[in-house]
Each structure stands twice: as structure tokens, then as C-alpha cells.
Amino acid sequence: MPSPADKPLLATLKGANLSRRPIWLMRQAGRYLPEYRELRAEKGGFLALVYDSEAAAEITLQPLRRFGFDGAILFSDILIVPYAMGQDLQFLAGEGPALSPRLLDVGLETLRSVPERLAPIYETVAQVSAALPPEATMLGFAGSPWTIATYMVAGEGSRDQHDTRALAYRDPGAFQAIIDAIVDVTVEYLSGQVKAGAEGLQLFDSWAGSLAPSEFDRWVIAPNARITQAMHKLHPDVPIIGFPKGAGEKLVAYAEGTGVDAIGVDETIDPVWAAKSLPAGLPVQGNLDPLLLLAGGPALEDGARRVLDVFADRPHVFNLGHGIGQFTPIAHVERLLEVVRGWSR
Numbered sequence: 001m002p003s004p005a006d007k008p009l010l011a012t013l014k015g016a017n018l019s020r021r022p023i024w025l026m027r028q029a030g031r032y033l034p035e036y037r038e039l040r041a042e043k044g045g046f047l048a049l050v051y052d053s054e055a056a057a058e059i060t061l062q063p064l065r066r067f068g069f070d071g072a073i074l075f076s077d078i079l080i081v082p083y084a085m086g087q088d089l090q091f092l093a094g095e096g097p098a099l100s101p102r103l104l105d106v107g108l109e110t111l112r113s114v115p116e117r118l119a120p121i122y123e124t125v126a127q128v129s130a131a132l133p134p135e136a137t138m139l140g141f142a143g144s145p146w147t148i149a150t151y152m153v154a155g156e157g158s159r160d161q162h163d164t165r166a167l168a169y170r171d172p173g174a175f176q177a178i179i180d181a182i183v184d185v186t187v188e189y190l191s192g193q194v195k196a197g198a199e200g201l202q203l204f205d206s207w208a209g210s211l212a213p214s215e216f217d218r219w220v221i222a223p224n225a226r227i228t229q230a231m232h233k234l235h236p237d238v239p240i241i242g243f244p245k246g247a248g249e250k251l252v253a254y255a256e257g258t259g260v261d262a263i264g265v266d267e268t269i270d271p272v273w274a275a276k277s278l279p280a281g282l283p284v285q286g287n288l289d290p291l292l293l294l295a296g297g298p299a300l301e302d303g304a305r306r307v308l309d310v311f312a313d314r315p316h317v318f319n320l321g322h323g324i325g326q327f328t329p330i331a332h333v334e335r336l337l338e339v340v341r342g343w344s345r
Contacts, residue, residue: 014261017345024069024139083117140202146220251265262282267288305343
């Protein structure tokens, strides 16, 4: 295990229960930072930033320079995987990401992989790793297969993933082939990030909450378990954080069934329930409501202390229940850090 003094985040993900909790925030590199907005205005659109490795590395490092977080999270996007699988990817102003052709309209076999689209992401990881403070941990990530599939099938995000859920019911064999292909590319992608310098990984399943229990087992737990098993075999010293947003009471089955090394808890989960119900000793990450960080004041401070107190008896990485909002004041993040770093077990 790494020395807690040297790498507190990495040590916690590997099971150390530290008195001072490591902290990083999902989407910590982004639009709430003036330095990010300045660089984006200079460089252009989002995808252009992701594929400019020097700019992406700079963005990844910005929040560490400003706040001294314990972890850096790669600046990229979960849809790099379908982009490498052969779909076209655009980020449309005011509409979000769009993939084409949709797998509602064409078969998976019509896509032609473009693996070279992964290389600039590895270069970003390498540049960040070379510049990272020695006590900070470099985190890579990928989207989980169910969430990636929802975008590949429908070509865009949706509120209830209707088209993808219907396809999975109507033709589970065809949908399984999509999931299998995503798993294979995701393992390659995550392994490439590790080889470039990532020390820990997070699997984002943003739409896990839309599935019925039996479908959750098949399309969330099973593919994430395959990724985790493959990565543990390839890179046994690299911990994996699983984050199935919206999983609710299925979070326990996810933790037990996937074999992830740590579990991300979203803001809809009662931390008291999570502390009691999740496997003993499993590191937990989360789960302050991002809107509390936006609101600030006593509510923020009380909410942060409650999360810290509830998870005091297990390894805990302080984080939000989802990504930081773009209108979050810098002063609120600074105050959150004071609260977290002033707390001890």
C-alpha cells in the first residue's frame, strides 16, 4: 500500500482509513473556473480541447494548482469510446453530445474502429502525470457500458433511455453484442491510460438508475464486473471506483457483484444507509449534494460534516454526489476544503 503521507487518495482507495480525508470533486476541471473559461475561449470547442493534449493536461491541472486537491481527474469525455469505435462525435451548442450513425438505424458491424482516436488521451494522461505534485493521485476514467450504449443506440442523451431500454428488451442478443464490444474497447482504453500514468480509475454509469433490477444485473453489474476483472488481471495495483448513479438500493448488489475497489455514492443515497449496508471495509466516495456546494453557507458546512461523520468508520474519499455545477462560486469550494481538511476521525 502506498504511504498515506505520500498518496492519501491512492492509499484510501486501497483500504486505508485516514484521519484526514482525501478530497477531489467530479468535474473539478471545468466551467466554474475562470482559467478554464479563458483557455476554452482561446482554443475553441469542447472536443477540440479534449484532443489538444497540452490544453487538456493544463485543464486537468488547473484545479490542483488552485485548490490543492488530492486527485487529478483526466479532462476528457465518456464518449471517446464510441468515437474510437467508429461513430462520429459532435458537441452541439445548447444540445449536448451527438453520435452518428445511431445504432437504432444501422448495425454494429457497419462501424469501423478508429483506435488512433485514443492516442491523444493517453498523451494527456502522460503529460499530467509528469507535472502532478508527488502527493496527488492521477485518476483516469471511462463510461460504463450501459451508459455508453444508451448514447450509441439513440445518438444522444435522453431522460429515460427509452430507445435503448426497448432495444435491450426487444433484441437482447443484438444489445449484448453492443455491450460486449464496448467492454472490449473500454478495457483497452483504461489499460492505455494506466500505461500512460493513471494510478486509479473511475467507471461512470450515469444512467444506471433507469433499469429494472433484472436488467440492472445484466447490463450494469455483469459488464462492469468483466471490466474490473480484466483490469485487475492486467493492472492489479490500480484501484477501480465504480459510480452507478441512481442505483439506489441496488448499490449493494453492484458493490458485491462487480468487485470494484471503491464505490461512488450519489447525493440521493442516505449516507447512513450506505455506511451500514455496503460491504465492511469497502472504501466509499461521496456524497455531498452539488447544490449544497452551490448554495454555500451553514448548510454547506453542516452537510459536509455530516458526510464526514457518517463515513468515519470506513475508508472515505470526500467528493460530491455528482459533478460540480458551472455556477458554483470559487469561495464555496475553498470553504468546503477548509471544512474537510479541518475534520479528523
